Amino acid sequence: MKTILIFGCGSIGNHMSFASRKLGYKVYITDINEKAMIRMKNEIFPKRYKKWDNKINLISYNNVFDLNIGFDLIIIGTPPSSHLKIFKICKSKLKFKNILIEKPLTIVENKLLNKNLFKKKKYNIYCGYNHSISKSVNFLLRYISKLSKVKYVQVHWKEGWRGIMGAHFWMKNEFSSYLGNIKEGGGSLHEHSHGLHLLFLILKKFQINLEIEKFKSKILYLKKKSKKYDQFSSFVGNKKNIIFKYETDLISEPAEKNILILSENLRIQLIFNYKKNFDAIIINKNNSQKIRLFKKTRSSEFENELKHIINSKNKVNLKSNLGVDNAISVMKIIKKVIKNAKK
Numbered sequence: 001m002k003t004i005l006i007f008g009c010g011s012i013g014n015h016m017s018f019a020s021r022k023l024g025y026k027v028y029i030t031d032i033n034e035k036a037m038i039r040m041k042n043e044i045f046p047k048r049y050k051k052w053d054n055k056i057n058l059i060s061y062n063n064v065f066d067l068n069i070g071f072d073l074i075i076i077g078t079p080p081s082s083h084l085k086i087f088k089i090c091k092s093k094l095k096f097k098n099i100l101i102e103k104p105l106t107i108v109e110n111k112l113l114n115k116n117l118f119k120k121k122k123y124n125i126y127c128g129y130n131h132s133i134s135k136s137v138n139f140l141l142r143y144i145s146k147l148s149k150v151k152y153v154q155v156h157w158k159e160g161w162r163g164i165m166g167a168h169f170w171m172k173n174e175f176s177s178y179l180g181n182i183k184e185g186g187g188s189l190h191e192h193s194h195g196l197h198l199l200f201l202i203l204k205k206f207q208i209n210l211e212i213e214k215f216k217s218k219i220l221y222l223k224k225k226s227k228k229y230d231q232f233s234s235f236v237g238n239k240k241n242i243i244f245k246y247e248t249d250l251i252s253e254p255a256e257k258n259i260l261i262l263s264e265n266l267r268i269q270l271i272f273n274y275k276k277n278f279d280a281i282i283i284n285k286n287n288s289q290k291i292r293l294f295k296k297t298r299s300s301e302f303e304n305e306l307k308h309i310i311n312s313k314n315k316v317n318l319k320s321n322l323g324v325d326n327a328i329s330v331m332k333i334i335k336k337v338i339k340n341a342k343k
């Protein structure tokens, strides 16, 4: 039986525990805050999935590093500012084959962020950009590899607080956690970095490396006392005659998460959550339109991600979209967007 250890009993910790149990994995989960463990058992999990699952092993943070188990997967599902610190502790104290660090990999200002930290790899390191391995995105990435004369690529990843706070119903508002503080990994660029990861992967297909390309960016911040976050961020650039544009916000209701690509005689759009439990790809070509639907559920998104990692045939899987190198690039892009917006 596959054995998983999860750090963080918050929103993602609950998703991952449920998805892992559905796949029949043995789950251990811990949190630095004892109250968060109790809340998971008594409130979050029963509210989301009807009742607590007794086979989930809640393990106190003080005891977790004494577990003498070779884990198939460790998941770091804690606030972004703690990800790399926990990763370093796991490296020195635990045995594992794969590690999944949630998105974003860290916060822009983290000095630990350099490739050396991820170098010596006896294990695979992934970052939680689960949308980037979904059926709809896989289809899109395959489809666009065949396109010529692409002239426009646009990604929107826009969602207001209502949906996000719904998944954190025990919090008063965004300032109750890292979400409302850019320094702790909150704000639209960090929180919605799924969209940046997708734009990065798409442009890579056209041999454009967003990490090094020039673009103009705009950020609108919201401030409250000592905290602030980017409630709207965007950038636009042009390389190889392809105009690329990214827009993200923490305002849009309903959420708007989509990709648009235009080539000389074709328009292809991926609309996430086109209707309940479906993504859609809409292709317009020669005055005709085709719509292709991709079924999913919230849990299946995480099950898909877990299977992608656990069933990976390579011992060290460098090719996955979820590979840590892509996530490092996303952090560098976030840093550049913030820096450019100051100019």
Ligand SMILES: NC(=O)c1ccc[n+]([C@@H]2O[C@H](COP(=O)([O-])OP(=O)(O)OC[C@H]3O[C@@H](n4cnc5c(N)ncnc54)[C@H](O)[C@@H]3O)[C@@H](O)[C@H]2O)c1
Residues within 6 Å of the ligand: 007, 008, 009, 010, 011, 012, 013, 030, 031, 032, 033, 036, 076, 077, 078, 079, 080, 082, 086, 102, 103, 104, 128, 129, 130, 168, 177, 191
């Ligand atoms: N891939 C996705 O779709 C997805 C969805 C939700 C969240 N996330 C990511 O997961 C991470 C956590 O988000 P969340 O919404 O679950 O946050 P959350 O605030 O709901 O939960 C985080 C938990 O981590 C605990 N924690 C903090 N520091 C810790 C430490 N050092 N060791 C152990 N536990 C610690 C906190 O006590 C808290 O219970 C973020 O990076 C977020 O972006 C990803």
